[in-house]
Amino acid sequence: MDFALTEDQRAFQETARAFAQERMLPEAGRWDAERIFPAEVLREACELGFGGVYVSEAHGGSGLSRLDAALIFEELAAACPSTTAFLTIHNMVASMLSRFGSEEQRARFLPKVLSGEHFVSYCLTEPGSGSDAAALKTRAEPVGNAQYRVNGAKAFISGGGIADLYVTMMRTGGEGPRGVSCVVVERDTAGLSFGQPERKMGWNSQPTATVNFQDCLVPVANRLGAEGEGFRFAMAGLDGGRINIGACSLGGARACLEAALRYVKERRAFGRALSDFQALQFRLADMATELEAARLMVHRAAVALDNGEGDASMRCAMAKRYATDVCFRICDEALQLHGGYGYIHDYQIERYQRDLRVHRILEGTNEIMRVIIARKLLEAA
Numbered sequence: 498m499d500f501a502l503t504e505d506q507r508a509f510q511e512t513a514r515a516f517a518q519e520r521m522l523p524e525a526g527r528w529d530a531e532r533i534f535p536a537e538v539l540r541e542a543c544e545l546g547f548g549g550v551y552v553s554e555a556h557g558g559s560g561l562s563r564l565d566a567a568l569i570f571e572e573l574a575a576a577c578p579s580t581t582a583f584l585t586i587h588n589m590v591a592s593m594l595s596r597f598g599s600e601e602q603r604a605r606f607l608p609k610v611l612s613g614e615h616f617v618s619y620c621l622t623e624p625g626s627g628s629d630a631a632a633l634k635t636r637a638e639p640v641g642n643a644q645y646r647v648n649g650a651k652a653f654i655s656g657g658g659i660a661d662l663y664v665t666m667m668r669t670g671g672e673g674p675r676g677v678s679c680v681v682v683e684r685d686t687a688g689l690s691f692g693q694p695e696r697k698m699g700w701n702s703q704p705t706a707t708v709n710f711q712d713c714l715v716p717v718a719n720r721l722g723a724e725g726e727g728f729r730f731a732m733a734g735l736d737g738g739r740i741n742i743g744a745c746s747l748g749g750a751r752a753c754l755e756a757a758l759r760y761v762k763e764r765r766a767f768g769r770a771l772s773d774f775q776a777l778q779f780r781l782a783d784m785a786t787e788l789e790a791a792r793l794m795v796h797r798a799a800v801a802l803d804n805g806e807g808d809a810s811m812r813c814a815m816a817k818r819y820a821t822d823v824c825f826r827i828c829d830e831a832l833q834l835h836g837g838y839g840y841i842h843d844y845q846i847e848r849y850q851r852d853l854r855v856h857r858i859l860e861g862t863n864e865i866m867r868v869i870i871a872r873k874l875l876e877a878a
Contacts, residue, residue, distance in 0.1 A: 506568060509561070513569045516545060517576035525577035528702035529848050532694070534659055535580055535702060536616070542573070542584060543613030550588050551737070552595040556603055557611050563737055563799040567744040571792075574748025578852040581748065583703040585741035586655050589734050590617040590664050597679070597721040597730050606662060606681065615661035620651040620682075620708055621731050627652075628865050630666075631674040631728060635710060637667045639717075645669070645680065647688075647713040653859075657706030658691040660684065665708075666731050669724045679727035681719040688713035699851030736802055736810050738860045739817035743795040746856050747788065749849040750824035753831035754784050756846060760835055777834065784827045791820040811873040818866035821856040828853055 502510065520538050528535055542548065550566040552558025561569075566588065573581040591610050594603060594617075609615040626632040635649025647667060654663075663682040670676030682689060692707030721730060758781065761771035771777055798816035801809040828850040832839035839846045857863045 506565060510568045510572055512545060513572035516542065517573045521576035521580060526845055526848060532701045534704055539584060540613035547584060548587060548613050549591045549611040552591050556595045557607055558595065562803045563740055564796055564803060567740055567795055567799045570741055570744040571748040574745040575752040577702060578745045578749040578849060579700040579702040582700065582745050583655055585745065586619055587617055589738045590619050593664060593730055593734050616656055616659060617662045617664060618654050618656040618660035620654050620663050620665040622651060622653050624650060624652045628862055633666060633668060635667045637669045637680060640714065643717055645715045645717060647710040647715055649710050651708040653705055654708045655703055655705055657708050658704055663708060666727045674728035675725050677728040678724045679721040679730045680715055682713065682715055686713050686715060698854060700855055735860055736813045739813040740795060740799050740802065742856050742860045743816050743820035746821045746824035746853055747792050747795060749853045750788055750827040753828045753846055753849050754788060757831040757834045780830060784830050787823045788827055791823045794819050811870055814866040814869040817860060818863045822863060825853045825857060
């Protein structure tokens with residue numbers, strides 16, 4: 498097993514790091530404080546190929562692997578986890594369009610998605626169904642042979658109100674996962690509306706809102722795949738999404754650890770640098786060790802998904818659970834090491850901690866990750 502990065506991987510990792518440091522980090526605090534969605538910076542990222550990282554080259558994407566994507570997203574998240582997380586959702590939806598869309602659908606939707614001209618949202622969660630996603634109620638009734646009439650609502654949708662396309666899981670059949678289809682709803686569809694942007698603890702550089710469907714007439718031609726395949730598509734997207742959010746957690750935690758290392762070497766107490774105190778050295782050692790362990794789990798899960806391994810879903814759940822829990826704790830330790838300075842905006846540790854807190858909830862809560870892991874273990878026993 499070779500853990501060394503290839504020359505190509507080092508090259509796009511360095512490209513992502515430079516872009517993050519030059520275009521994202523200087524503004525990330527302002528985006529957070531003023532709740533600014535940095536559309537132009539995201540489009541610049543798309544120009545570098547970061548809008549369709551693992552979309553095949555045949556469909557206009559970068560054609561990279563899930564492991565490659567994890568390397569890129571860690572670098573970007575070291576500057577701004579919130580903005581990077583939005584970009585990972587954009588990538589997840591782009592991949593769904595590429596994998597599950599028809600030739601005609603790919604030609605219609607993908608070029609503007611990959612360029613960043615159009616932003617996209619993933620609509621699964623509802624006000625009454627979060628972890629139990631198969632219980633979703635948004636319904637699409639056929640109107641003749643060419644349209645669906647859609648009614649319902651989706652909650653906590655990243656990009657709600659600013660996205661151009663909403664890839665939506667809706668019920669076209671009976672109860673349960675087999676009655677769910679995946680349909681692309683375009684922003685100018687009559688009857689599509691949005692709630693007020695949520696005021697959140699973190700992730701303030703991307704809007705989150707309820708998406709409402711009231712007698713929306715959507716072409717059947719906008720359905721990805723056949724009726725009843727939507728839940729499978731949604732779950733396939735989430736495996737990669739869990740790796741992505743784990744990678745975003747790695748980037749945020751790494752930035753906090755690096756800040757803590759700088760701070761303890763500069764800050765003095767009782768006539769000595771903080772870095773001279775063994776108790777603090779041990780804390781830093783534990784933070785670095787846990788970060789490296791989380792990185793290895795994320796990368797191993799990414800390789801499993803790339804290779805189509807049978808336990809890939811379990812590994813994605815393990816990596817997401819471990820990385821998001823551990824990286825949040827690393828941010829908290831870094832804040833503690835900064836003392837009172839960690840609690841104020843200027844040092845930005847608190848921004849990373851606020852952004853990383855939601856990673857333990859989205860893409861399936863960490864409690865649901867434990868359910869997935871335990872179920873797979875028991876099936877194999």
